[in-house]
Amino acid sequence: MTKIITISRQFGSGGRTIGKRIAERLGIPCYDKALVEKIAGETGFSEDYITEASEYAPNIGGFAYSFLGRDVEGLSNADRIWFAERRVILSLAAQGPCVIVGRCADYLLRDREDCLNVFIHAPKDFRARRIVQQYGETAVKPQKRLEEKDRKRALNYKYFTDQEWGKTDNYHLCLDSGYLGIDKATEIILCAAGGADDIQ
DSSP: OOOEEEEEEOTTSOHHHHHHHHHHHHTOOEESHHHHHHHHHHHOOOHHHHHHHTTOOOSSOHHHHTTSSBOTTSOBHHHHHHHHHHHHHHHHHHHSOEEEESTTHHHHTTTOTTEEEEEEEOOHHHHHHHHHHHHOOOSSOHHHHHHHHHHHHHHHHHHHHSSOTTOGGGOSEEEEHHHHOHHHHHHHHHHHHTHHHHHO
C-alpha cells in the first residue's frame, strides 16, 4: 500500500507542480518549500542558502570534496545539510502519507515498501519554454540554464547516494511530462499509487 510519493525531476519538467497537484488530490501534505523551512530550522542556515546549496554539489569528486569547506565540527556545510535532510525526511515519512519533492528522498526512503518513487523528465525544448514561462528570461539562455541545473543535481545525487540521477533502476515510475502533459502525468502517478483510498 502506497503512503509516500517522492518526486525527482529534471529542471523545468513540472515535477514540483505535479507533486503539489497529487498532494491536493489526495488531501495529504506536499513537502517542497516546507521541507526547506524544516531543514533551515535544524541547521541554522537561511532558507535561501539551503535552496541554493543543498541541491547542488561542486564539480569535483566526492572524495576530494570531503576535505573542503569543513567547519569546526568536522563536517562541510553540504554534509550538515544532507544529514539534516535525512533526519527531516525520515521523520516526515514516519508521521504519515505525504508527497516529497526532490532532496534525494527516493534514495533515503528506498527501503520502505509503501513508497512510490517517481522521476519526471521532458525534452529540452519543452523544459526551456516552461522555465521562461515560469521564471522569465535571464541573461543566460534557457538551454544553458537547463544544462547547468541538471548537471549540478546529478552531481549532488551521485555524491550523496553513489547512484545515477535519473537512471530508471532507481525509480518505480519515469514519466515524460512533455509527451504526457502535466495533467496526464499526475493521473498516471495517482493510478500507480492506488488512489486516495489506498494512501489514506
